[in-house]
Amino acid sequence: MPKELSGNSSNSELAMQLIGVLNKEASLFETFLELLEKQQKALVKNDMDALNSVTETQREKIIEANILTKKRENLIAQFTPGEGADEDFSISRIIKLVSDGQAGVLERLRSIILDLNEKMMRVRTQNEMLINRSRENIMKTMELFSRIKAPDNGYREAGKRNSSQTSLAWDRRA
Numbered sequence: 341m342p343k344e345l346s347g348n349s350s351n352s353e354l355a356m357q358l359i360g361v362l363n364k365e366a367s368l369f370e371t372f373l374e375l376l377e378k379q380q381k382a383l384v385k386n387d388m389d390a391l392n393s394v395t396e397t398q399r400e401k402i403i404e405a406n407i408l409t410k411k412r413e414n415l416i417a418q419f420t421p422g423e424g425a426d427e428d429f430s431i432s433r434i435i436k437l438v439s440d441g442q443a444g445v446l447e448r449l450r451s452i453i454l455d456l457n458e459k460m461m462r463v464r465t466q467n468e469m470l471i472n473r474s475r476e477n478i479m480k481t482m483e484l485f486s487r488i489k490a491p492d493n494g495y496r497e498a499g500k501r502n503s504s505q506t507s508l509a510w511d512r513r514a
Contacts (some may be wrong), residue, residue, distance in 0.1 A: 379398075
């Protein structure tokens with residue numbers, strides 16, 4: 341049986357449109373990866389201006405990604421399945437329905453997108469770790485500050501002054 345369904349050239353046209361959308365998604369994923377790497381550098385350098393700029397650009401790209409996702413889902417929903425096929429379509433399933441040339445392009449795009457997604461998840465995890473470590477350091481610093489006691493000149497048992505001062509502050513003037 342030929343790869344392209346006989347009497348159904350609409351699948352071929354849909355495949356071309358799908359290839360266009362997947363190309364745009366792959367390009368967008370590359371941009372996301374670059375933004376995550378810029379975000380990581382800004383986190384390490386504690387560059388709030390760069391971090392805010394990257395975050396704003398990420399928001400814009402997320403909107404674009406949502407639009408492309410809807411287009412891709414609409415295109416996939418329009419494919420005509422072969423006889424006996426269920427209605428759950430994926431790129432893998434579509435590859436079986438289109439010509440060899442289109443199938444090769446779709447396979448390559450799927451591979452690129454999966455690879456980019458894996459790289460983005462790795463960088464995102466690293467960024468998350470940097471943020472969490474920073475939060476932990478802030479919490480530890482706040483704990484240290486909370487342990488610094490002000491002088492207590494009050495009297496204790498037997499009329500003696502409290503001589504045990506726990507001060508973690510270091511007088512740098514000395």
